[in-house]
Amino acid sequence: MAKIGILSFAHMHAQSYAACLNALPNAELAGIWDDNPKRGKAMAKDFGTKFTAKLDKFLAGDMNGVIVCAENVKHRELVEAAAKAGKWILCEKPLAPTVKESKEMIAICKKAGVGLGTAFPCRFAPTLMDARAQIQSGAFGEILAIACTNHGQCPFDWFVDEKLSGGGATMDHTVHVADALRWIMEKEFTKVYCEKGNLLHKKTMKTDDLGMLNLEMEGGIQVSHIASWSRAKSYPTWGDVTMEFIGTGGVLNVDAFNQKVNVYNDETMRTEWAPYGDNPDLGLVSDFVNACDERIAPSVTGEDGLRATEVTVAAHKSADSKRMVKI
Amino acid sequence: MFANREQKVAARPQEALNVAIIGCSGMGRIHAEMAANCGLNIAICADKSKKAASELAAKYGAKAMTDGLKAAAHKDIDCILIATPTPTHLMFVEAASKAGKHIFCEKPLARTTADCKKAIAAAKKGKVKLFVGHVVRYFHEFEGMKAQIEAGKVGEPGYVKIYRGGMFPGGPKGWFANYDMSGGVTFDCAIHDMDWVRYVFGEPERIFCQALLKNEPIPIDYSQSNIRLKNGMIATIIGTWAHPSGFQVKAEICGDGGMIQYDSKEAPISTMVRDTGDGPSMMVPASPVAESPYQREWEDFISWVHDDKHQPRVTPEDGMIAVKMAEAALKSSATGKPVKL
Numbered sequence: 001m002a003k004i005g006i007l008s009f010a011h012m013h014a015q016s017y018a019a020c021l022n023a024l025p026n027a028e029l030a031g032i033w034d035d036n037p038k039r040g041k042a043m044a045k046d047f048g049t050k051f052t053a054k055l056d057k058f059l060a061g062d063m064n065g066v067i068v069c070a071e072n073v074k075h076r077e078l079v080e081a082a083a084k085a086g087k088w089i090l091c092e093k094p095l096a097p098t099v100k101e102s103k104e105m106i107a108i109c110k111k112a113g114v115g116l117g118t119a120f121p122c123r124f125a126p127t128l129m130d131a132r133a134q135i136q137s138g139a140f141g142e143i144l145a146i147a148c149t150n151h152g153q154c155p156f157d158w159f160v161d162e163k164l165s166g167g168g169a170t171m172d173h174t175v176h177v178a179d180a181l182r183w184i185m186e187k188e189f190t191k192v193y194c195e196k197g198n199l200l201h202k203k204t205m206k207t208d209d210l211g212m213l214n215l216e217m218e219g220g221i222q223v224s225h226i227a228s229w230s231r232a233k234s235y236p237t238w239g240d241v242t243m244e245f246i247g248t249g250g251v252l253n254v255d256a257f258n259q260k261v262n263v264y265n266d267e268t269m270r271t272e273w274a275p276y277g278d279n280p281d282l283g284l285v286s287d288f289v290n291a292c293d294e295r296i297a298p299s300v301t302g303e304d305g306l307r308a309t310e311v312t313v314a315a316h317k318s319a320d321s322k323r324m325v326k327i
Numbered sequence: 328m329f330a331n332r333e334q335k336v337a338a339r340p341q342e343a344l345n346v347a348i349i350g351c352s353g354m355g356r357i358h359a360e361m362a363a364n365c366g367l368n369i370a371i372c373a374d375k376s377k378k379a380a381s382e383l384a385a386k387y388g389a390k391a392m393t394d395g396l397k398a399a400a401h402k403d404i405d406c407i408l409i410a411t412p413t414p415t416h417l418m419f420v421e422a423a424s425k426a427g428k429h430i431f432c433e434k435p436l437a438r439t440t441a442d443c444k445k446a447i448a449a450a451k452k453g454k455v456k457l458f459v460g461h462v463v464r465y466f467h468e469f470e471g472m473k474a475q476i477e478a479g480k481v482g483e484p485g486y487v488k489i490y491r492g493g494m495f496p497g498g499p500k501g502w503f504a505n506y507d508m509s510g511g512v513t514f515d516c517a518i519h520d521m522d523w524v525r526y527v528f529g530e531p532e533r534i535f536c537q538a539l540l541k542n543e544p545i546p547i548d549y550s551q552s553n554i555r556l557k558n559g560m561i562a563t564i565i566g567t568w569a570h571p572s573g574f575q576v577k578a579e580i581c582g583d584g585g586m587i588q589y590d591s592k593e594a595p596i597s598t599m600v601r602d603t604g605d606g607p608s609m610m611v612p613a614s615p616v617a618e619s620p621y622q623r624e625w626e627d628f629i630s631w632v633h634d635d636k637h638q639p640r641v642t643p644e645d646g647m648i649a650v651k652m653a654e655a656a657l658k659s660s661a662t663g664k665p666v667k668l
């Protein structure tokens with residue numbers, strides 16, 4: 001039985017992780033700390049656990065690990081505090097907005113002898129696990145090109161304030177796919193070109209809401225990726241993760257979250273896609289719980305988080321310089 | 328929805344124009360049928376292959392020729408249709424212009440921007456109309472999307488993505504697999520969407536592109552363009568000649584007030600033929616319309632031929648700028664740098 005605490009509910013994924021912890025038979029949601037006490041108390045009530053206002057007191061408590069879901073720029077200090085308290089850590093993505101912070105976090109956790117994981121639930125999505133197995137089986141021959149998307153609706157709130165997020169949609173919606181492709185292809189990214197901007201929310205926010213990346217992976221694989229907060233408010237779902245793999249032996253298409261039933265409801269007057277299938281967050285949280293129990297590294301490590309951040313940082317550099325940038 | 332459809336009455340020719348079809352394989356055959364539907368007289372069918380020329384000529388009671396240059400200047404014709412490999416377009420344009428024949432040229436107008444300039448100059452000098460077949464402008468679904476955008480349904484557009492393609496055309500020995508001639512899927516297929524993006528959203532600022540252009544072990548091409556427009560919009564254009572079978576077009580336009588999506592796989596008719604052991608089964612999705620987009624191109628061209636004041640939907644300069652964009656994309660792919668336009 002692993003006791004897991006949650007540090008901040010700033011990122012809405014914390015709610016899903018809390019529900020997963022409550023659902024897993026070998027885990028216990030041990031408590032919540034949040035620098036927003038109102039939010040923390042409300043969440044503690046919702047998920048049937050206790051709220052602690054002081055961070056040092058919280059981290060001194062009886063817990064094996066913590067899940068960090070604060071605003072991106074706060075990841076580093078919270079990870080450091082948890083590591084020094086000897087807790088295993090699962091950090092929401094991006095691990096950090098900068099390469100420097102990401103490397104520091106990895107070093108701090110290594111020194112403290114605690115496991116550090118990055119929350120990339122795509123690795124636990126059965127659709128993507130199946131795609132990886134098919135690609136790795138060689139059934140599609142040599143993969144020459146890949147076209148990807150990770151679209152979403154605009155999350156607003158602190159996500160669109162770069163002082164707290166460290167970057168807009170290009171960062172937020174590139175890291176998942178960058179990590180998933182590294183894992184599926186077992187190759188690293190080498191170069192990136194990027195165009196980004198605020199194309200759709202000029203009236204409501206400042207940060208970029210769409211980035212198009214042209215990347216290269218080891219072996220010269222040509223990859224395009226569109227990271228966006230472009231889905232209309234009236235869109236029937238939150239967004240997507242899609243990939244088209246072009247191989248010498250054929251083509252494989254993934255629309256990772258296209259497990260849905262169409263719902264037409266007269267009260268909402270809006271078509272909705274109700275998801276079915278498995279919850280990838282459950283696999284992610286379960287992996288972390290096991291890592292805490294066995295005191296081993298989570299499957300998706302801090303280094304994986306760093307690799308994804310290296311891609312987004314290089315993409316930002318490319319968008320500013322209008323040149324292809326080495327990763 | 329039908330009430331909104333543009334009711335167009337084709338300008339009927341006072342006297343049927345006589346046309347020479349230059350290039351009698353796939354596109355040449357489609358254009359012959361469309362021209363005939365518009366009441367034109369297919370007078371000559373010319374192709375390097377005597378068989379191809381004769382077969383099509385027999386269908387229309389036309390004269391078969393193997394010399395396209397002679398056909399383009401023949402006394403019995405008023406206009407020509409060029410559906411030959413791209414690098415040969417210019418010589419037919421020049422021959423027809425010199426002889427005073429109007430020209431309907433399949434896209435791309437020519438293999439280089441320099442050749443496009445020569446083609447436009449030749450047509451101007453010969454005082455003939457030069458029409459370029461950027462047929463996507465005439466496709467009903469693309470007209471439908473344009474109308475929705477113009478009606479403000481997406482608010483102010485900020486992003487557009489178009490995906491087009493399917494299997495590699497013409498097989499490993501065909502001219503499409505000679506990338507120096509065809510320019511691959513970027514130059515021959517994605518050019519449609521580069522033209523449409525410019526037509527609807529405005530001029531391009533710079534293009535970055537990755538294109539495969541592979542011939543080993545088999546011809547495979549896949550092209551991923553990242554285009555910044557002068558108005559700040561970003562456009563993604565993906566062209567594929569990498570699929571084992573089929574053909575698909577997808578489009579998406581995002582604005583600050585909504586989105587539009589289109590997918591040709593959502594067709595009103597799809598069929599599957601039972602495999603009886605005689606051969607593979609087919610699945611052919613179809614979206615029939617009363618008047619083919621190719622025929623609408625012809626009507627536009629014919630109206631222009633008969634009336635100097637008629638503004639065709641595609642100008643020769645449009646054809647040239649589309650070539651310029653595709654050329655820039657290929658240059659970007661070769662150099663790994665964005666290319667300014």
